[in-house]
Amino acid sequence: MSDKLILGCGYLGRRVTRLWRAAGHRVFATTRCPAKAEELRRMGLEPILADVLEPHSLEALPPVSSLVFCVGLDRSAGVPMRRVYVEGLANVLAELARSGSSPDRFLYVSSTGVYGQGDGTEVDETAVTEPTDESGRIVLEAERLLRERWPDAIILRFAGLYGPGRLIGARGLSNGEPLTGDPRRWLNLIHVEDGAAAVLAAEERGRPGESYNVGDGHPVARQDFFTCLAGLLGVAPPVFRGHGEEERGNRRIGNRRLREELGLRLRYPSYAEGLPASLAAEES
Ligand SMILES: NC(=O)c1ccc[n+]([C@@H]2O[C@H](COP(=O)([O-])OP(=O)(O)OC[C@H]3O[C@@H](n4cnc5c(N)ncnc54)[C@H](OP(=O)(O)O)[C@@H]3O)[C@@H](O)[C@H]2O)c1
DSSP: OOEEEEEOOSHHHHHHHHHHHHTTOEEEEEESOHHHHHHHHHTTOEEEEOOTTOGGGGGGOOOOSEEEEOOOOOGGGTOOHHIIIIIHHHHHHHHHHHHTOOOSEEEEEEEGGGOOOOSOOEEOTTSOOOOOSHHHHHHHHHHHHHHHHOTTOEEEEEOEEEBTTBOTTHHHHHTTOOEESOTTSEEOEEEHHHHHHHHHHHHHHOOTTOEEEESOSOOEEHHHHHHHHHHHHTOOOOOEEOTTSSOOOOOEEOOHHHHHTSOOOOSSOSHHHHHHHHHHHHHO
16 A cells, blocks of 8 residues: 555546555545545545646645656646646656655656657657647657656556547537548547556556557547447437648557556457447446
8 A cells, every 4th residue: 555646636537546546545636626626535535736837836745656647738727738738747846856755656647649640650659759739749848858857757648538428529429510630530549447547557567767658559540430439329420521621640559568568458449349338337
């Protein structure tokens, strides 16, 4: 049993805390919002009011054996992404240096957006990182800052998270709206429950200083994904329009390290298992 801390207890973070709690650990979780703090307490967590953009608030972070950095962009806050991802991370690293607190494990939730490949190739963790869009460049800057200041940190490059309550495109499909973007472009996904299990596998078996792709290893063409989703929802198949305009990267994310080094066995090896399970969970 040891103490854990999650910075950013949102869609993914909550699942991570559930797994830690189930294993009997003491779990601290940050939030910026007092009402959410009460909710976290009811979940058996020890809430800490902290904002990565407010260095003083970070003085409340407790010393722990494992820290997971899982802060996402809160669009409603109106703060530029770079401030949250780069300056926010720098503030946390500065606070750890100031307090002398040094978790044995520092896990950083990053994104496969750091890869810029646009030709549909398969990319593993050794692939070049030359993101073509602004958000990818910001996440890469955060990764580099972390590597410089905390070389042993483990970086987890997440593909798109999906699961109950996060079925991208479901509302639009149900409303009969066309989808934008190229139907042939690859989607790289990971079910949120598998994503949380990946964080714990990396905590247990990840190599210090290593990066791991966290995807299910079954990229799917958008056309196939949304056709499957429409079928499950019982609505008309998707119509795509406007592709070619503002396309982001197009690649297939390989997950060999996740499976072989971290030994993760996916509960939802692809959308074919994950989508119906997610819809069933939403309905229950
Ligand atoms: N969603 C995806 O498909 C996807 C794909 C690749 C990578 N990722 C990465 O995975 C991570 C988690 O994603 P998610 O979908 O679980 O995110 P999420 O549900 O939006 O949760 C992110 C959490 O960040 C916290 N947060 C936001 N601004 C903050 C700030 N200034 N200071 C402290 N905490 C702050 C929020 O907590 P409070 O509101 O309680 O303060 C929120 O609970 C993110 O880093 C994201 O970039 C996500």
